Amino acid sequence: MKNFGFSSIKPRVIDYDRNNKAVSDYILKHEPSFALCIGCGGCAATCSAARFTDMSLRKLNILVKRGENDEVRRLMNKCMLCGKCTLVCPRGVNTRNVIFLTQQAFRKLDNYAV
C-alpha cells in the first residue's frame, strides 16, 4: 500500500466491557462514598503532590471507574496521603481512603485476585 505520510493511530476507544473494573468494584465495596464524586476537581486543585507532578485525584477517580489501570498505576503512588483533598471535598468523599484502597487493590491484584 502506498504510504502518503500518514500512520494509523491507536484507537482511543474506552471499552467498558473489556476493561478490568475489579479495582473500581473493590473501592466501591470498601468505601461507598466513592460513588458520590461529581468530578468537581477540588481535590486536584488543593493537592500537595500536584505542585510537582501531574497528579490529579479527579482524573484518577475517572480512570479507575473506566478501568484504565495502567495510568492509575502511574498516578496513585505520587500521593502523599496528606488528606487535604478529603477536607475540601464538597460531597464528603473519603478521598484519602480511596487512594489508600486503590494502592491496596493493586497490591492485591499483583499478589492474588481481588
Place this chain on the structure above:
Amino acid sequence: MQFDPFVIPFNIGLYFIILYCVGTCIVWFRDLSRPDKLRLQRGFFGRPFVLSIREIFMESLIHRKIIKVNPVLGYMHMSLAFGWFLLIVLGTIEADIFGESHLNPPYKAIFFRFFNPEHRAEGFAMAYSFIMDLILAFILSGLMIAIIKRFWSRIVGMKKTTRLKTLDKIALTSLWLIFPSRLLAESFTCGAAGSGSFLTGSLGSFFAGFLPSSDLAYPFWWLYSLSLAVFFILLPRTRYMHIPSELFLIFLRNSGVRTGDQYGSFAEAQVYSCSSCGICLDKCQLSSSAGINNIQSAYFVKGLKRNDDVYDISLNCLMCGRCETACPVGIELGALRMIQRRAGEAPEDMKTIWSGYMRERNQNIRYGSNNYTKVYKYLKPEIIDPATEVIYFAGCMTHLSPGIASSMEKIFKASGVNYRFMDKDGSVCCGRPLMLAGKDREARELIQHNSSAIWSSGAKTLVTSCPICLRVFTESYHLDVEVLHHTQFISRMIEEERLDLKFLNQTVVYHDPCELGRGLGIYDEPRKVLYHIARYQKTSFERENAHCCGGSLGNIKLDSRKKTAVASDALNDLIQSAPDYLITSCPLCKKTYRKAEKSDTPEILDVAELVVKAISEPGRTEKLHNKKHHKEVIYVEAK
C-alpha cells in the same frame, strides 16, 4: 499427712498454671532484644525492682487508678484482687500456726477449714477466724458488684461492658463460683462442728438447724476445688491471663523497656495484660458519638490475643489517645495499633492455616517485603537561603485555613523576628499522615526531603502551626534546630516582652488538640497565652481529658458524616458555658469544628488568630483619628 481426693483437681490446676507462667516468662525473656535483656538485668538489681513491687501492690492489688476513675468499679476489682491475695497469705499463715505441722502444701491453706473443722473459737484463734471471715465477706461484696455489673452495667457507672467469648464466660462462671462455694463449704463444715466466726459460724448454725450439714459440706468442698481448677486451667486462654502477665509487664516497664515499632515480647506481654475491663469503651468517641462499637482498644487487643486479622480494626481509630491515658494497666495502645498498621493485612494463608499459632504470626509481622523502590522521585532537593533566625513551616492543614498562617506572619513582624516562611507556595507533607497509614518507608522519603531543606537553612528555631507536623518533627526527624509549636513560640515572645499584647475583654474556652496535648504533652503554653490576653473559662474537658475533634488523620476509614457527628458532640460539650470564642491550636481541629458549626456556635479561632486581635498597634488610634480629621476637612472644603 492430711489428704482427701477432692484436693486433686485444685492441685492439678495450681501446678499447671505455675508451670505455664514460668514457661511463658522464659519464652518472653528469650524473645526480648539484647538491649532490653540488659535493661531487665540491670533493673532486677536496682531501683526498678523496688518500684515494681510498689506498683504491683498499688495497681494490681489495690487498683488505685481504677478507684480514681470509678470508685465502685475500683472497689470491685480491689475486693477481688486484694481480698483474694489476703485470703491466700493469711490462710497460709493460719495453716502454719494452727495446723498440725509447719510448711504445709498450698492446698492446706485453701482448704484449711475442711482439715481442721474443730479449730475452736478461743482468744487469738477466734480473732483470726474473724479476720478470715471478714476478708471473705469483703470478696463476696465485690463479687456481688461484679454480677450486677455484668447484667446492669449502668449501675456501676459504666455505659458499656465488654462482650465475652464462650471460653471467657466459662472462666467467669468458675470465678464467680469460687467464693460462694467456699462460703457454703465452710459454713456447712462449721455448722456441723459448731465453730467459725460471724459469717461462716452463724450461717453454719443457721443451716444446721434444718439441713444435714455434715453430708452437704463435702460436695461443696468438691465444687470449690473444681471451680478453682477450671479457673486455673482456662486462665491462659482467657482474659484472666492478665493477672500473671501484668506482674511481668510492670517489671519490664519499670526497667525501661518500651513497645518500639515492632511486635515483640513486650507487646505480647501488654496484649496479655489487658483485662478487658472496658474502661476504654466509655472513653472512645467513636462509640459515644459515631455508633461504632467493634473497634475499641479492648476489642482490638482481644483480636490480637486471639490472633485474628485486626488490620481493619487498627485503621478505624482516631488515634486520639484517650483510651491510652485512661487505661489502668498503662498499655501503649497507640503504639500497638501502629505496629498492626505497619504490618498490613494478614495474607490469606496466615488467616486460615496458622490462625491461633502466635509465633508464625509474629514472624509475618516482623518481616515485610524488602524490595522497596523510591516513590517520591519527583521531589527535587530544596535549598533555603540561610541567615534567618526562625523558619516557619505552616503545614498542609494550615494552608487550608490560611488565616492562621497570615496571623503568624503578623505575629513574627510584630515581635521583630527575622523569619522565613518555608512552605509559602505549598508544602511537602511532613510524613506523619503516611506513618499513620502504616507507610513508614514512604514517610522516610518525605522526612529526608524536608530535613535537608531545614538543615540547609541554618536556622536555630523551627516554628510550625500544625501539631501533626510538630509531632513528627520532634519524634522522627533528626534535626539540630529547636522545634516549637506556634503557641510555644508566642508564649516565649510574651515572656521576653517582644510582643506587646492588650487584654481582650472576652471569654474563651480552649480545645486541646490530641497530637499537641496527649501526644506531646504541650498543655501549658497555649493556656499561658490565653490567660495573658483573654478571660479563660475552664470546661470539664481540660488537658488529658480533652475531646478529639473527630477530624484526625489517624482514621482513614471514618466517613465524613460520622466525623461531623463526633465533632458536633465534642463542640456541644465545649461551648456549654457560651463563651465568646472557642480557641484551638490545630488547623485541622479548627476546620473540623467549622464543619459542625451551628448558628449559635461562637467563633472558632486559632490561638494565633486571637493573638493578632490582641496586638496593640501604637499608631492605630492615631491613624483612625487622622482619617476622621481628613473627612472633616473634606466636608469643610465641600461646603
